[in-house]
Amino acid sequence: xxxxxxGLLMSQDIATIRVTRYRPEKDGKPYFQDYKVxxxxxxxxLDALNYIKANLDGTLTYRxxxxxxxxxxxxxxxxxxxxxxxxxxxxxxxxxxxxxxxxTHFPVIKDLVVNMDDFMxxxxxxxxxxxxxxxxxxxEGEYRQSAEELERYDQFSxxxxxxxxxxxxxxxxxNEKFLGPxxxxxxxxxxxxxxxxxxxVRFPIVHELEGVWECTLVGECSVVCPKGVDPxxxxxxxxxxxxxxxxxxxxxxxxxx
Amino acid sequence: xxxxxxxxxxRRKLGPGWWLSNSHxxxxxxxxxxxxxxxxxxxxxxxxxxxxxxGAKDSALALMRNPGIIAFNIVALLFTVxxxxxxxxxxxxxxxxxxxxxxxxxxxxxxxNIVLLLIISYAVIQxxxxx
Ligand code: SF4
Ligand code: FES
Numbered sequence: 001x002x003x004x005x006x007g008l009l010m011s012q013d014i015a016t017i018r019v020t021r022y023r024p025e026k027d028g029k030p031y032f033q034d035y036k037v038x039x040x041x042x043x044x045x046l047d048a049l050n051y052i053k054a055n056l057d058g059t060l061t062y063r064x065x066x067x068x069x070x071x072x073x074x075x076x077x078x079x080x081x082x083x084x085x086x087x088x089x090x091x092x093x094x095x096x097x098x099x100x101x102x103x104t105h106f107p108v109i110k111d112l113v114v115n116m117d118d119f120m121x122x123x124x125x126x127x128x129x130x131x132x133x134x135x136x137x138x139x140e141g142e143y144r145q146s147a148e149e150l151e152r153y154d155q156f157s158x159x160x161x162x163x164x165x166x167x168x169x170x171x172x173x174x175n176e177k178f179l180g181p182x183x184x185x186x187x188x189x190x191x192x193x194x195x196x197x198x199x200x201v202r203f204p205i206v207h208e209l210e211g212v213w214e215c216t217l218v219g220e221c222s223v224v225c226p227k228g229v230d231p232x233x234x235x236x237x238x239x240x241x242x243x244x245x246x247x248x249x250x251x252x253x254x255x256x257x
Numbered sequence: 258x259x260x261x262x263x264x265x266x267x268r269r270k271l272g273p274g275w276w277l278s279n280s281h282x283x284x285x286x287x288x289x290x291x292x293x294x295x296x297x298x299x300x301x302x303x304x305x306x307x308x309x310x311x312g313a314k315d316s317a318l319a320l321m322r323n324p325g326i327i328a329f330n331i332v333a334l335l336f337t338v339x340x341x342x343x344x345x346x347x348x349x350x351x352x353x354x355x356x357x358x359x360x361x362x363x364x365x366x367x368x369x370n371i372v373l374l375l376i377i378s379y380a381v382i383q384x385x386x387x388x
Contacts, residue, residue: 010304024264024265024266025264028268029267079288080278080279080364081279103267104269107266107267107268108266108267108268108269109264109266115266138286143377169276170271170276173275174269174271197376217347217351218281218282218283218285219281219285219350220279220281220282223281231351232351233350233351233353236351236352237351240352
């Protein structure tokens with residue numbers, strides 16, 4: 001195969017990428033396959049996968065698009081930790097053998113490609129758009145918002161739907177029905193948005209049995225998030241909102257709404 | 258779009274050792290276990306109190322001096338301290354307080370809570386025990 005010049009590479013210039021292969025038409029179970037790629041300072045895991053696909057094995061299947069940490073499609077478990085493969089340099093990992101596996105907890109369709117239907121349904125379920133009791137006509141202008149009001153939800157709007165947080169969440173791993181980190185963070189983003197009037201619609205969704213109360217504060221979602229979103233905080237804040245609301249309606253059954 | 262899936266998907270299940278795969282998970286699991294020790298300690302304590310209340314002072318004292326119980330209490334204390342400190346830290350993560358332009362850090366919450374714990378414990382001992 002035309003790996004051009006690879007014969008000149010010293011062994012210290014080589015990394016081994018150990019990739020999960022799953023070919024549903026042939027294999028009943030996933031297995032690991034090792035590939036040797038050049039080890040360069042400026043190389044990210046996604047580059048290594050692209051190198052494999054271009055030079056060594058065209059059948060390797062994985063998702064990617066922007067290769068700049070924006071589209072959220074290249075997530076994989078790298079050395080056991082959920083990462084964007086386009087934003088993880090080979091030299092960030094300890095050894096010269098790097099394990100790349102599909103995101104945990106999601107069903108695997110092929111190699112590194114997982115089925116994300118469940119997450120997509122959850123995203124839609126929380127209605128990630130501004131809900132108004134009555135839309136005001138465009139002539140009346142935009143719904144205005146101050147810088148402080150923006151700050152209340154700003155970080156939660158940076159989510160790129162990469163699902164790393166779900167892959168890091170053992171609660172989701174144990175119970176697929178759990179609404180989970182990113183969907184709750186996004187729900188909270190709208191709940192905290194001063195222009196939104198959909199609390200009554202979203203509250204039942206985030207507080208139902210498999211909603212925020214399922215979270216046991218492992219906190220790993222916020223550790224792995226590549227965009228600085230803190231889903232763990234959003235979930236706890238939603239719990240606090242729910243609890244104070246319940247208390248209010250207990251103390252003042254009529255006015256507490 | 259057709260609903261049919263031509264090939265089977267591979268589903269993975271969390272094995273019983275999942276919490277050993279990552280040090281954060283292990284710390285979390287230890288925090289969860291602490292509640293077991295706290296519960297057992299409370300049961301023993303309530304039993305000792307009931308012995309006192311029913312007048313069986315000697316057997317209550319004997320139980321308290323039992324080396325096994327003392328050893329368990331030391332272990333339970335360590336777990337309780339771990340429980341308290343990790344939760345104090347989490348309070349800081351869950352309720353960050355805005356102070357002007359900066360936001361409080363989790364370790365600050367940890368510190369404030371430790372100080373509060375010491376003050377309240379001291380007050381309780383002064384008022385209830387040493388009065
Ligand atoms: S919250 Fe972070 S980790 Fe989770 S999907 Fe959004 S960007 Fe990815
Ligand atoms: S390829 Fe788009 S986020 Fe990595």
